[in-house]
Amino acid sequence: MxxxxxxxxxxxxxxxxxxxxxxxxxxxxxxxxxxxxxxxxxxxxxxxxxxxxxxxxxxxxxxxxxxxxxxxxxxxxxxxxxxxxxxxxxxxxxxxxxxxxxxxxxxxxxxxxxxxxxxxxxxxxxxLKVNNIKSNSVIYSIGIPKVGDEIDFYNDNDIFGYETLYDIKDLEGVYEIVPVGSKGILYEAIGLATNNGKKFIQNENLNVDIKRSCGPATVVIVAIDKSLEDYIKGIKNSCKIGEII
The missing domain is CATH 3.30.1330.10 (PurM-like, N-terminal domain)
Structure with missing residues (x-):
């Protein structure tokens, strides 16, 4: 094997x-x-x-x-x-x-x-949705970076949840979803692009800290076709962080 x-x-x-x-x-x-x-x-x-x-x-x-x-x-x-x-x-x-x-x-x-x-x-x-980006993609983060006791351990609606995952994971045009942990959003975005043989281009003036630890996967990044942008924008705590080209 x-x-x-x-x-x-x-x-x-x-x-x-x-x-x-x-x-x-x-x-x-x-x-x-x-x-x-x-x-x-x-x-x-x-x-x-x-x-x-x-x-x-x-x-x-x-x-x-x-x-x-x-x-x-x-x-x-x-x-x-x-x-x-x-x-x-x-x-x-x-x-x-x-x-x-x-x-x-x-x-x-x-x-x-x-x-x-x-x-x-x-x-x-x-x-399998791994190394699955076939064309230029838009990258969004979903969730707020939190670690340790910043998290409401019993009911934190700011972090990425399973219901959102099940809503988006099988949509046509969702190429990859990557959980973000201690290394932060930027690290995972660059890695996602590199693993797909492409380049990450970061947006300016972001309203999320892309270098901060996201602890126990409080955030994911999602690579999508541009046709899905309006849908992803409607998800709570989503932020367009860049593109993969």
């Missing part, structure tokens, strides 16, 4: 028709243990760590088939609450009956929370 890395994804050729898509993310010092720097419930740790991998897989067009959670803490109570957060996010993303597997640390006492999550999806080759 052939495999390749594109952005934060590993894509594996299963056969002539199907591809496996793999994404991962990690979290450290976010939880309610003694040395955690951001004090939140472990439920929140699980919820927002899995969000990143979920969006990577869903934005590629793939269907999530399994999730691996490696919890660097004990099962009770930390691991159980992290897993509850993962399941909560899956429900929010309208994903059902996906098996979870993983491990916890039961040999040593842990003083700071850590978790690594891998999300695995599968898709038909001709439906």
């Amino acid at each position: 052939k495999s390749r890395k594109v952005r934060d994804l590993v894509i594996v050729d299963i056969n002539e028709k199907e591809r496996m898509v793999i994404a991962c993310d990690s979290s450290g010092s976010i939880g309610n243990k003694r040395y955690d720097l951001l004090q939140v419930e472990p439920f929140i740790t699980g919820k927002y760590t899995v969000r990143v991998g979920l969006l990577e897989i869903l934005c590629s067009g793939a269907e999530v088939i399994t999730i691996v959670d490696n919890v660097c803490a004990e099962m009770e109570p930390t691991g159980r609450e992290i897993i509850r957060g993962i399941n909560s996010e899956l429900k929010l993303a309208k994903i059902d009956d996906v098996p979870l597997t993983g491990s916890t640390e039961e040999n040593f006492e842990v003083f700071a929370t850590g978790v690594g999550i891998t999300v695995i999806g599968i898709i038909d080759k001709d439906k």
Whole structure:
């Protein structure tokens, strides 16, 4: 089987028709243990760590088939609450009956929370939206860059959401959707252009900070045909950041 890395994804050729898509993310010092720097419930740790991998897989067009959670803490109570957060996010993303597997640390006492999550999806080759830009495209960001306790962990309507993803991902003229994390919008836009053998041209006078961390994928960038601009402009917290030529 052939495999390749594109952005934060590993894509594996299963056969002539199907591809496996793999994404991962990690979290450290976010939880309610003694040395955690951001004090939140472990439920929140699980919820927002899995969000990143979920969006990577869903934005590629793939269907999530399994999730691996490696919890660097004990099962009770930390691991159980992290897993509850993962399941909560899956429900929010309208994903059902996906098996979870993983491990916890039961040999040593842990003083700071850590978790690594891998999300695995599968898709038909001709439906994969990775390196999919065939012509000049307009680039929009959707969502507001936030990190840490800037996020309303239970109900933040400023960040990119699953409902918006499902509204746009299958539209004709939506070429690629890329989640943005700690490296910021500009980094992902340049990478998107480079991976497609093209060049990113930035707009001036933007009303969004394109170099700021977007934390747990609070923003995506979307490459679209110009015919879709009016539709994308109507989405809350969307901003035209440039073009790919």
